[in-house]
Amino acid sequence: MPTQDFPRTTEQAAGRPEPGRLYEPRGVAHEPRPDTSDKLYNVDLAPTSRHGRTWSAYSIFTLWANDVHSLGNYGFAIGLFALGLGAWQVLTALGVGALLLFVLLCLSGFMGFKTGVPYPVMSRISFGVHGAQLPAAVRGIVAIAWFGIQTYLASVVLRVMLIALVPSLADLDTNSVLGLSTLGWISFVALWIIQVVIVCCGMEMIRKYEAFAGPIILVTMVALAVWMLSRVDFSIAWSTDHPLTGGQMWLHILGGGALWVSIYGTFVLNFCDFTRSAKSRGAIVRGNFWGIPINMLLFGLIVVSLAGAQFKLDGTVITSPADIVQTIPSTPLLVLASLALLILTVAVNLMANFVAPTYALTNMFPRRLDFRRAAILSAVIGLVILPWNLYNSPVVIVYFLGGLGALLGPLFGIIMVDYWLIRRSSVNVPQLYVDTHDGEYFYRGGVNPRAIGAFVPAALASLAVALLPVFQAASEFSWFIGAGLGALCYLVTAKRELEYTDQHGEAIAVATSH
Secondary structure, three states, rough: OOOOOOOHHHHOOOOOOOOOOOOOOHOOOOOOOOOOOOOOOOOOOOOOOOOOOOOOOHHHHHHHHHOOOOHHHHHHHHHHHHHHHOHHHHHHHHHHHHHHHHHHHHHHHHHHHHHHHOOHHOOOHHHHHOOOOHHHHHHHHHHHHHHHHHHHHHEEEEEHHHHHOOHHHHHOOOOOOOOOHHHHHHHHHHHHHHHHHHHHHOOHHHHHHHHHHHHHHHHHHHHHHHHHHHHHHOOOOOOOOOOHHHHHHHHHHHHHHHHHHHOOHHHHHHHHHOOOOOOOHHHHHHHHHHHHHHHHHHHHHHHHHHHEEEEEEHHHOOHHHHHHHHOOOOHHHHHHHHHHHHHHHHHHHHHHHHHHHHHHHHHHHHOOOOOHHHHHHHHHHHHHHOHHHHEEEEEEHHHHHHHHHHHHHHHHHHHHHHHHHOOOOOOOHHHHHOOOOOOOOOOEOOHHHHHHHHHHHHHHHHHHHHHHHHHHHHHHHHHHHHHHHHHHHHHHHEEEEEEOOEEEHHHHHHHOOO
8 A cells, every 4th residue: 555645753753853864964965875876866866854844935936026027038028019919918918828837837846845856856757767867958958058048148237237337348348259258258257156156055045045036126127117107107008009909819819828838848847946845835836826827917017017118108119128227317226227137137047047957967967966066067068158159049049949948848748647647646755766677766777668658759749840830820839739749648658557656755855954
């Protein structure tokens, strides 16, 4: 019979670690626990103990307070306005996406809360203890590239701010070294170092930074919207001069909602990296509720205010809030707004593009890399790829990063249907770290061929819809097509057992702050 998911010893029941089991010095982080393999286990990949978890509903809310208000998201939503969607249509598109995301993120988040494991380890359930390298690598490669790109975009804002403060610095912005000016290199490396320092301090420092940045971003964006509204006497243009109507309008509304979910296709995969330290399922639900539907409503109102006000002023459609910040007539206010955008971009980068590759690299080399070393390696890769050149290459953005992004849907579909429908959330957590033939998740040579068999056709279909011109009309729905096909293929082909073992991982767990 499956075991129950509650502490089995007096020490665990009292919320205290078993002697020698939960807390250990950093210097022995790579020593395996009894009955675990050092190829699969270290202190950063280990499940988190239920006792002492620190991520509250507010912690999760601030993740979204930062990420939803990223410059990239503003660019996407304002793009809907530029396409011809009016104010209520933009809000409807964002609302559709928000409701879907709320459900998907709760499902993904609950997995992390129950098991306490990061995404690469979670992937072992479906793909096998070694096959999990595939979903972890796909997520990690996408994240490393975007980490570098987002750091570059933030460095552009920093350059503008520095020149506004010290105009003579403009002389350092005229040359080019490997595609970046001297001032550009200074700005990029400075932001790169700041992010590396934060991540090297661990997930607790990331939680604290997100909690610090969230209110600043919300206040800044609301203030920017109010300032723009005051310039047009609080009467905006509700749409462009050529608004969409009829079936075309509804197609773009639904497509916009689908793309909104696709943008978070990365995050719904590795949300467990954060919720593994959540205090309760209720904290996840409350944090997601205020951070997704409610916060996205505020985001939509700001988008409509900024875009509608600017269009009424001069008939142009902005591409991001940074365009408005550059027009602020007061240098001190411009500097403050620029600082807020920098704080925002760093916050988004940490949660969306730094944690995932760090865990992916730790999962690949658990005997050699801990979280800190993997973070430094991720950052170095994000630097040496010269991300500004990637950003300026449509081929790289569309075909390489877009192609990898199309693979995230099938991965999500397989992992979700396996966990929720086939296993019904029964997971033997200690077995996720066992590298023997009789291991529950060893499958065939450490790889689940049924998961791979479901992934390949779903991935090919998702890639075709996302990248081939003949499927352009359906490209906005590529994530859903891939996720649906992956889920269906795995549901049909997965081997069903009469029962699955449900075993918590407290015996091999570590504290949230270790």
